[in-house]
Amino acid sequence: MERISKHYGRSPFIVIFIMMMLKMLLFRHFVFQGIQADRLLTDAAAILTLLLIVELVTSAKWRGAVYGTLNAVLSLLLFASTVYFSYYGTVPTYTALHGLDQVLQIRTSVGSIIQASYYIYFIDVIILAVIAIVNRIKGLRSEGRKRIARPRITAVAVILCAAISGGYIWSGSAIPNEIVQAESLGFLDYQVASAIKANKEQAALRNGSVEETAASADALQVTYFDQAGTAVEAGSPNYFGFAKGKNVIVIQLEAFQNFAINLSVGGKPVTPVLNDLAKKSFYFPNFFQQIGQGNTSDAEFMSNTSIYPTGVIAMSTGYSDKVLPSLPRLLGEQGYETNTFHINDVTFWDRNRMYPALGFAKYYDKPSFKNDHFNSFGASDEELYKVGLEKLQALKQQNKPFYAQFVTAASHHPFKVPSGQQRIAMPDSLQDTQLGDYLTSLNYTDYALGEFIEGLKASGIWDNTVLVAYGDHSGLQAKDNDPAWVSEQLGINYDGEVSRFNIPLFVHVPGAEGKVVDQVGGQVDIMPTLSNLLGVSLKDEGYTAFGHDLLNSSHNVIGMRYYLPTGSFFNNDILFVPGKGFEDGRAIDIRTKQPVAEFSQYRADYDYILELMKLSDDYVRLLPKRAP
Incomplete structure (x- = not known):
């Protein structure tokens, strides 16, 4: 020494x-x-x-x-x-x-x-x-x-x-x-x-215009889909206004991956409620996360705005001082009550600023719920839905249409469900594993959602309500769950990227028959899809969307960054991940999960998504400030 x-x-x-x-x-x-x-x-x-x-x-x-x-x-x-x-x-x-x-x-x-x-x-x-x-x-x-x-x-x-x-x-x-x-x-x-890079971007925006950027984004999308031969035909799109005037409930399921849907473990289904919902809804099995640094809060932001997260800061932190064009803001102007429910403290991820920026009239956070100590966040999903149902029943009695968002937390990492509330038994091979804990938490999340749906039916709300449910992001940690081991344990083809980032989307519309929609989509597509069902033309309302209506698309390309590098995208065929650029990148078939050696035909998709995401970044940065 x-x-x-x-x-x-x-x-x-x-x-x-x-x-x-x-x-x-x-x-x-x-x-x-x-x-x-x-x-x-x-x-x-x-x-x-x-x-x-x-x-x-x-x-x-x-x-x-x-x-x-x-x-x-x-x-x-x-x-x-x-x-x-x-x-x-x-x-x-x-x-x-x-x-x-x-x-x-x-x-x-x-x-x-x-x-x-x-x-x-x-x-x-x-x-x-x-x-x-x-x-x-x-x-x-x-x-x-x-x-x-x-x-x-x-x-x-x-x-x-x-x-x-x-x-x-x-x-x-x-x-x-x-x-x-x-x-x-x-x-x-x-x-x-x-x-x-950040300094250059800010300098480039000083003379920018939100109107010109929006016009460039619209032109880029029209040109790209025209060239791809998949542009939507003129006239009213399919299902336009099919759910006009109905209530809307949007449920964001914490860390919920799509492979759990229709999966059985030990002879019992992991998600019986969602399995049944998939049969009676528009179910999108090829749907993927697109979140950035804000994780769950970014998913909330994206589903409500159809704007890409920038990837360098949580959108709730970086852009809550803006007037954000959003579905709750748009519906609020049409007489809807707009509420959001989350059992965590509203200051977490600056939601106390984001919710007003998105146009929500009211939020219900931690003090609104009884803490039954389900996990480190506090209240259980059952408590979340119990309080939410009471508030929605009150709105129904006032004959007010509503847009209600629920953000669940029961299946949050590290996926520990209290023993008294576990509703499925894992086989010995999955005991004391993250995979076993994860499936147990998804099963509870599914059960709580089922109880909520039954409450909606008993209250007379269900038949006049569009219910949207989707995962916010992946759950299984890559370092703790070797894909080959997961595949062996569950008897599925699990890929460490495609399966990991694949989340489910369900859109239940009263009066519409259930249908599996194979179209690839992402969280930026939720707002345009839902707007079409509600009979709201985003274009006529002056809204710029960076996603597309999945019920009227035969081709789609969605970008992803942060969990994957900028330039990554999903299209109808592959997941592409760049290297230094396009040529040294790699591709995976999203259905077979096998590598794709020849992907040069997707170069236009790569160029398109880079430009689209750049325009999205410019657009959100140029949006006007809102009053404090």
Whole structure:
């Protein structure tokens, strides 16, 4: 220890540089599953730039402390980013700091994914802290070096290292795939590249117009679908106004993947209520999540606006100061009461700001429900629906049509259902597994929904109500559920991407026969589909949608980013994931789950979705501010 202490006192620059580089290697191992020697120069250049600046501007007395602080901060950032990647599958940028206040409310989920090996990041921090404490007790002080070189030489070194980093950032800035870009640039330079990109986007918007952007988006979609030969024919579309004037209930099912529908475990169906609903509704089995950094709140945002999440910030946090064109706002103007129900605190993901921005007249959050301690969020789905049904019955008695949104939480990660409320027994092979817990939670979610539907029927609400139910995002964590093992356990063909991101959509319309609709769709398509059924023309109302009516589409392309890199899309045939670009990407057949070697014919889809999502980003950023 004494030898280390003396060495550290003489050359903190070298020691800290080595420690920080080792952490960069560790980060690449955890996140990118390997270390490529030719990618280490960008990490070294970024670290040297920081350390040399400290060497240049900090006095010898404080230099060691500043180095130690930088090292500790980097350890914390890399630790948090590794945990983040293991949960979301993407490398976070500095914008993820906006979500730090949400961590305590999902601490059970976060805690369950932290691996002991992640704490290696802090070993040297602890050792160096012990050395500092020992030296202080002994009355020793690190004398430090006056300079590693003369100021002029140090300044030249700073410029050289910064130039090397700048070169990497410039060469990697055109890569749309965020994971490939982060691997190419390294963690620190990736943050700088993200900041530069954000600044350029803001500068480009200063002279932008929301009307011109909306017109460009409409023209792009018309041109693309005309060229694809799948444009909707003139005249009233199919099912237009079929449910005009009816109530609307939209249920967002937490972490609900589509493979559970019609699945049996141990001879019992996992989702008997939804299995039955699928037979009596428009059921969309090829429906996919499209959420961004805001997860569940992004799904709420997207289903109500048909606008893509930007992927760099939760939409509820970044855009709740806007007047958001939305279905609740539109229906509210037509006399509907618009309410939303969620058992969590409304400040979680800034919903207290998002709900008014979306045009909801009233929200019911945690204080509105009795806490029956179902999970870490509090109230159960049964309590959610019980309170919601009471409010809807009151609206019915007042003869007021309503648009009601319910956001469930019983099947939230880590999927622990109290033993007294479990309604299905898992076989021994699934006991104490995440898969078994997940299916148990979906079964309870399904049961609670069934009770709610029975309550709607008993109250006379069901026959005059359109009910929409869909999953918000995936549930099974990729690192805990090998696709081959899941396939073997359940007797299905489970793919780690297609099956993971495949969520169900049900649209039950009184008087309409049940129908399985194979058309591929995503959460941006919910609003246009529902608007058509309600007899509301979004175009006539001046609304711009970035999704499509799934009941009047024979072809569709939907983009996805964040859980997959920008440029990823689903179409009627494949899931495509880019590499550095289109040519080095990969494709998977969404039905067979097999790789597709030849995908050059989908190049137009790739170009289209990149442009469409860019226009969506510009559109939401240009929307007018709303009054506080």
